[in-house]
Amino acid sequence: MSQPPAPAPAEPPPPRPTVARGLQRVLLQVLAVLALVLAGLGVVLPGLPTTPFVLLAAWAAARSSPRLAAWLERHQLFGPMIRDWQAGGRVSRRAKWSATLAMLACAAIMWWLSPRWGAWLGSATMALVGVWLWLRPEPGR
Incomplete structure (x- = not known):
């Protein structure tokens, strides 16, 4: 055996x-x-x-x-x-979704309350952070 x-x-x-x-x-x-x-x-x-x-x-x-x-x-x-x-810069899928939803909510508030240039700048920054975040590996993968 x-x-x-x-x-x-x-x-x-x-x-x-x-x-x-x-x-x-x-x-x-x-x-x-x-x-x-x-x-x-x-x-x-x-x-x-x-x-x-x-x-x-x-x-x-x-x-x-x-x-x-x-x-x-x-x-x-x-x-x-x-x-x-x-363990290698891993971010859970749940954390990614939570951050994405929070950034979307903040972007909506910025578009409602901020001057357009501020809303564009904030939204662009959050979009870049979102792309970086979703490119991070996930635990167990």
Whole structure:
């Protein structure tokens, strides 16, 4: 009888960045907490993104507070998007759709309330971000 093939080795986790010291560490911690607060607001406020602020918080925490970084990576809501991003810049289909719908809603509000040049500029920027976002790989693919 033949042995079943051995499972492929898992990819090693990315190396941890060096933790900053002194004032730089404090500033990065403040940035991490501020980004986390904005991400939390983005969960409940339409039009305010969540994912970019979570990723910014994870980046700053990894360089200033290993404890906060570990908490973020284990978090039920924020952890999966951080791990997906760290595993090759992956963004879930759900996050892509949420961001696209939020950008469409913001564009509609801009066309209603802003001067035309502002609506064009904002819509063009969001369209570019949307294209970039949909070109990101998805987890499990």
